[in-house]
Amino acid sequence: MQTLLLIMLLVQVPAPLKPGIEKTPFGQMPDGRPVDLFTLRNASGMEVQITNYGAYIVAIRTPDRTGKLEAVTLGVPTFADYLKGTPSFGPVIGRYGNRIANASFTLDGKTYTLAANNGTNHIHGGPGGFDKKHWSVSVIDGEEPTLKLQYTSPDGEEGYPGNLSVEVSYTLQRDNALRIGYRATTDKPTVLNLTNHAYFNLSGMKRDVLNTELQINADRYLPTTPKQIPTGELRPVAGTPFDFRRPTPIGNRINDTTDVQIKYGYGYDHCWVFADNDKSLKLGAVAYEPTSGRVLEMYTTEPGVQLYTGNHLNGKFTGKEGIAYGRRFGFCLETQHFPDSPNQPNFPTTVLRPGQTFQSTTVYKFSAR
Template identity: 55%
Template sequence: MNVLKRCIYGISIVSLASMNIQCKGDKKVEETKLEATATDSVSIAKSEFGKTAKGEQVDLYTLKNQKGMEVNIMTYGGIITSLKVPNKAGVSEEVVIGFSNLEQYTKDNPYFGALIGRYGNRIAKGKFTLDGKEYTLAANNGKNALHGGPEGFHRKVWTVEEAKSGANATLKLKYVSKDLEEGYPGNLTVFVTYTLNNDNSLDVLYEATTDKKTIVNLTQHSYFNLSGDFTKTILDDEVVIDADKLVPVDADLIPTGKLTDVTNTPFDFRKPRVIGKDIEAKDDQLIKGKGYDHCWVLNNQDKGDRFAASAYDPTSGRLLEVYTDQPGIQLYTGNFLDGTLPMRNGGTYAHRTGLCLETQHYPDSPNQKDFPSTVLSPGENYKTKTTFKFSVK
């Protein structure tokens, strides 16, 4: 049983990884179940989710607040397996694609809910050069490297360094990626902290350090269906992206190196645009992506954390807003969902029944000299934050 040692006269700091509790002033402690007190606005619970083929224990953490939002995160891949938020009638429903068991997540799937690293999105020909040395990555998207390779961060069991319940529910995950894992140089220590707040927002804080110069581009790959009904597509969703420019791609979805203006194109989401309006347009970029599968150049990159994008489902009234300090965001409209992967409670996930809003640096940045750098050197701290905020209108 998970326990929380609560200070009778002080404030406790909870460590779920070791369950070691430090109390101010070394006051007397007592043990209780890990649950919210009357003064808490959030809670955290832990359960076993299964074991990998290697015998690694995988745990599932459930974070809840008082506003009807609930998030399930497992230590395998740092995956968000479930996320429930209220609709305009106050009914909380599932809004992310996921599976009912660990086995499905360990099979090939399109990164449902996963943490992505070391490098989110594509790197051309699975190669890049640092200080004159060429590195060859594991190619898993034709001849290109995608989302950190076939054994990227989405397939690793992360440790829980710290979690606590109080004004917000925080789950801090840690993974150490060894030098040349999937071809990337340097021993990279990564922390990803999920924080559920009582305003129905979920913060995702990414941090990393390295002992050798390397590249890093972390993101979160949840598929949202704000209707709460996964038999419906996301084509009626209204999307806003605060971006004047797009990162156009070639036939292999690798950036051409030029940034293009979105004005008078199907990629202009500066005002609310229904996803299905132009997704089948005879546009060269849409044809290459089989729909929307592109990175936008976010505005106000010198402003740090700011509004980046939103998605609104008019039937449920749910609104998702995304805030970030990153330079880009990838909108992916589930173009390769094909009805072969099982839903939690029967049925399968059909074409375009989920959308992703992945905050990130641009694809293939290590090979594009004019793109913002993704290089991380020893002594530097990689730190970036994204917030997913839910409401209704």
Template identity: 55%
Template sequence: MGCKQNKKESQSEMETAKTESEQNPIEETIFGEMPDGTKVKKFTLKNEAGMEVDVITYGGIITRWTAPDKQGNYEDIVLGFDRLEQYLDGSPYFGALIGRYGNRIAKGKFSLDGETYTLATNDGNNHLHGGEKGFDKVIWNAIPKNTGAGATLELTYTSEDGEEGYPGKLDVKVTYTLTNENELDIQYEAVTDKPTVVNLTQHSYFNLSGQLSKPVLDHEIYLNADTYLPVDGGLIPTGEFREVAGTPFDFKEPKSIGEEIEADNEQLDLGGGYDHCWVLNEGEEDFGLAASAYHPNTGRLLEVYTNEPGIQFYSGNFLDGTLPAKDGGAYGKRSGFCLETQHYPDSPNQANFPSVRLNPGETYSTRTMFRLSTKQ
């Protein structure tokens, strides 16, 4: 009798453990250690379909993201590194959270209420992605949760008043949720104690082929935009809203990245390819399809939904083969592409762009969702 009772208890304990595992599909490990001894944690979000997303507390970086092809084979689809030291040695923002201001601010200066603020000029004469130590290089506090929507990781960080030259103490929360529908839902929130500017985004480089060191020129891109923002020699918007029709910047019908990337076009010459912000058309209920990317050979389809007004499409032009790839090769030119949902570059200095100002008592709140599926 005693043996039967123990067997039942053991079976009950196993079922309980299984239930807890299903409710909290997040594994926590140590990814590495900072020079000051701070441990960098890695959280692996999983869903019922088999998708996995690895996020580390350094920079809120997505280091790995697996997705099935049309045969059901799972492969990593984002560029990144295997070790923390490689991110610390220099990364082109692989998979990172970007802030306080994603993209460029001209000459590293902007004014609010008559006061001029000076930022680092870490991209030629301009300010890029939050400065010398933006949100991509700080340690975020991470709390794994189960919200019922899926495996959820809540990341928080407090940027002190004056950090990287920005005014106001900014409390930031970014929530990653991996749903069972193969969606990564990202919620951005921030509050401030002084008027400031905010523009947060996620900087994953995708290669849907799963062969991360191979060029992405065969990927077919769709952008839900009738206009884009032409730039000057420093990749700062000129202020013009230019029609995409009849130009290599027209992705209203899907076409491969490589189809016109080498066309004789001044804007392509300035960016070394695509590195521009598209002005998104109005979406359904202000949260609509902004972009998609399709890889014909594997059948992988990535769709991007957002309530942001713009999306920066970057074709990996500055990758040069010097960085080691996770698949054993090297990240050569155009081996990854980015679809960064955001407000427009240099908005603090351009009155005709949507405002990026955040005041005390207000909450900055934006949402972007990446959905992966396959088609034959």
């Protein structure tokens, strides 16, 4: 008996991980307001880091098939790097994610002019979009820690009408899922299309994403003009490089320029259309990285998802791991309404009116096999 007790004392049993949120200083806004980094952890050891500048996802760390915890999203090392600007490495995008043609739209008979920051088009809320804003924060600690961020966009900001109150919540669940909830209200009719622009690399930053197997549960996508504005057509994916209804390596057809849409996007930079637009939470996509074994499941209440495959990354940005992010080093699954919906009456509406509440949910769930 004494021998058994001695053996039990000598065996070191790992202490259970304590879930919760840790707050650390991250930097200062140019006007002196503090910027913090919030690290969410669950009992499984998964970590998510978020900052109240731009509501950025700074890092997501998940285990591979051997249990090794590594970063699976692109990000830069310091707050100063974020302040200089990035290719949207994980912020909340608003007021309008994706493109609006000719940087204008008409609502209730009035035309609104926006910044043309993508050629002649408007993209991602403009040069002063939500990714550049200081968000207020509230913390809900516990088994499934939640960070709530709030921002009020004043009437006329970036050309959009209405005082818009936005709340974004990040919840790290027990099952290694990051749940993102969006909520917004307005005092004037406006348009709204919120999303997150995280770039995923499930290899743990060891290689590009071309070998990652992707499945998108959509049988149509939105072809675009050469300026990447939707034509209005919902085109079947069957027989095209856009058919991901079965798991397919991202790189298999990404350079198939016999399809003019691949030329327009320099690869994939298009919106896929889900069959159901009933606002239920549905499995929209699954990604699998064969060398690490990591799996990403994406669920959303949104009617579409923009797949972007890092076609314009060129090594200019170096991540926290000291690795330069070259072309196609990450992929984005931006859950959203359709690009240019304010100018496309046949698309699901993005109009938000006083008395209405915009609500949307996206879940990124991680595992390994």
